[in-house]
Amino acid sequence: MKTHDEMVRKWMEDPDFVHAYDNLEQEFALFDELLRARKEAGLTQAEVAERMATKPSVVARLEAGGGRQKHSPSLATLQRYADAVGCRLEIKMVPASSKRSATSGAQPRA
Numbered sequence: 001m002k003t004h005d006e007m008v009r010k011w012m013e014d015p016d017f018v019h020a021y022d023n024l025e026q027e028f029a030l031f032d033e034l035l036r037a038r039k040e041a042g043l044t045q046a047e048v049a050e051r052m053a054t055k056p057s058v059v060a061r062l063e064a065g066g067g068r069q070k071h072s073p074s075l076a077t078l079q080r081y082a083d084a085v086g087c088r089l090e091i092k093m094v095p096a097s098s099k100r101s102a103t104s105g106a107q108p109r110a
Contacts, residue, residue, distance in 0.1 A: 027065065034063050034081060041085040051084035 049056040082089040
């Protein structure tokens with residue numbers, strides 16, 4: 001039986017897989033950033049929800065990748081989340097050539 005790392009290495013040889021992974025990597029980065037900001041603020045999902053005037057389930061869904069289900073979170077929602085955790089929302093455009101290559105050692109999230 002192959003290990004997880006062996007399977008990932010094999011999958012990374014497939015250009016279609018690499019393309020799909022690269023597309024998801026951007027989503028994963030957003031959700032990781034949301035979690036990091038909340039944890040650094042020392043807040044629970046319920047506390048963030050209260051500050052956003054919403055339900056804890058909304059915050060949980062947002063942090064768990066709610067954008068993959070029906071639609072991506074709006075800028076207004078991301079701004080409310082940033083405000084709730086004491087952050088400033090910053091959006092950048094990064095040239096595609098500076099994007100980390102999936103074949104340069106990137107590993108899909110487990």
